[in-house]
Amino acid sequence: MAGEKKEGRGGLKVWLNGRMVGYREASVPILTHSLQYGSGIFEGIRAYGTKGGAAIFRLEDHMRRFLNTAKIHQMELGYGMEELKNAAIEAVKANGLESCYIRPFAFYDDDEIGLATGGKKVSVAIAAVPFGAYFGKGRNEGIRCKTSSWRRISSDLLPVEAKSSGNYINSIMANREAHSAGFDEAILLSHNGYIAEGPGENIFLAENGTLFTPARGSDILMGITRDTLIRLARDNGIAVVEEQLHREMLYSCDEAFFSGTAAELTPIVEVDGIKVGGGKVGDMTKRLAAAYSETVAGNNKTFAHWLTIVK
Numbered sequence: 654m655a656g657e658k659k660e661g662r663g664g665l666k667v668w669l670n671g672r673m674v675g676y677r678e679a680s681v682p683i684l685t686h687s688l689q690y691g692s693g694i695f696e697g698i699r700a701y702g703t704k705g706g707a708a709i710f711r712l713e714d715h716m717r718r719f720l721n722t723a724k725i726h727q728m729e730l731g732y733g734m735e736e737l738k739n740a741a742i743e744a745v746k747a748n749g750l751e752s753c754y755i756r757p758f759a760f761y762d763d764d765e766i767g768l769a770t771g772g773k774k775v776s777v778a779i780a781a782v783p784f785g786a787y788f789g790k791g792r793n794e795g796i797r798c799k800t801s802s803w804r805r806i807s808s809d810l811l812p813v814e815a816k817s818s819g820n821y822i823n824s825i826m827a828n829r830e831a832h833s834a835g836f837d838e839a840i841l842l843s844h845n846g847y848i849a850e851g852p853g854e855n856i857f858l859a860e861n862g863t864l865f866t867p868a869r870g871s872d873i874l875m876g877i878t879r880d881t882l883i884r885l886a887r888d889n890g891i892a893v894v895e896e897q898l899h900r901e902m903l904y905s906c907d908e909a910f911f912s913g914t915a916a917e918l919t920p921i922v923e924v925d926g927i928k929v930g931g932g933k934v935g936d937m938t939k940r941l942a943a944a945y946s947e948t949v950a951g952n953n954k955t956f957a958h959w960l961t962i963v964k
């Protein structure tokens with residue numbers, strides 16, 4: 654990921670199946686099922702430095718999605734909500750981190766050849782790493798996007814609401830295509846041509862003071878940041894509409910931005926060579942970005958319950 658600091662990785666401690674181990678010890682044989690077939694599942698969570706110390710943002714919501722992803726894929730994790738939450742806290746604490754990215758990962762820890770998952774050992778790991786801005790320092794000025802020629806996977810092909818490793822091949826294809834064409838990121842359309850999402854982000858468009866975002870059923874991951882921004886917008890008196898959105902709205906809207914745990918709120922200033930609004934970051938985007946930063950930093954009393962302080 655763009656915001657990652659890679660040096661010193663070997664010194665990290667990783668929570669693996671109930672105990673903290675060295676980063677190199679948390680490794681797998683080359684023939685491991687989930688490495689070969691993409692059968693792992695994961696989460697992406699951020700912690701932020703706050704006045705009260707490191708605070709994990711919406712930890713329970715992320716772990717609920719992790720458990721639901723496991724359920725959809727009929728994967729027995731062997732750990733429940735409280736154990737997973739405590740493990741994430743331990744991973745942050747053991748590495749002495751404040752602002753960081755937390756990556757829960759569950760996988761078939763078995764190197765027998767063959768697709769069947771029945772009876773295979775499942776391992777669960779949680780890593781925490783230092784992490785900055787996903788789109789780099791310049792992202793506050795807005796990024797340039799390309800509508801992908803690859804459609805977003807639809808739920809009749811793969812469970813799009815589950816966060817499984819295999820789903821990300823679709824994201825990687827779109828991201829690679831956008832980068833090859835000189836853009837910062839892709840925007841994927843759903844199978845029927847409506848706006849879906851970015852490879853690792855949900856998308857919002859503003860028009861005439863109203864905020865629009867593709868609805869559940871638009872082949873999107875139900876992003877936790879998406880939910881955060883919908884609530885913050887409504888809390889700030891901004892009307893939010895969740896519905897199917899035509900592609901052309903990407904070109905005619907006043908403002909656009911991505912949302913995601915990694916991407917946070919990233920303004921979009923150009924799509925397919927067409928400037929969004931005036932090609933500058935709009936006022937609603939700035940307002941919501943500020944509200945988001947304040948909330949994750951623990952300065953919004955209404956939503957203080959979203960923070961889990963790491964003690």
Ligand SMILES: Cc1ncc(COP(=O)(O)O)c(C=O)c1O
Nearest residue numbers: 853854855874876877878913914
């Ligand atoms: C495909 C996809 N859509 C949307 C999101 C945003 O989800 P969240 O806000 O929960 O991180 C992500 C990131 O997890 C993603 O990978």
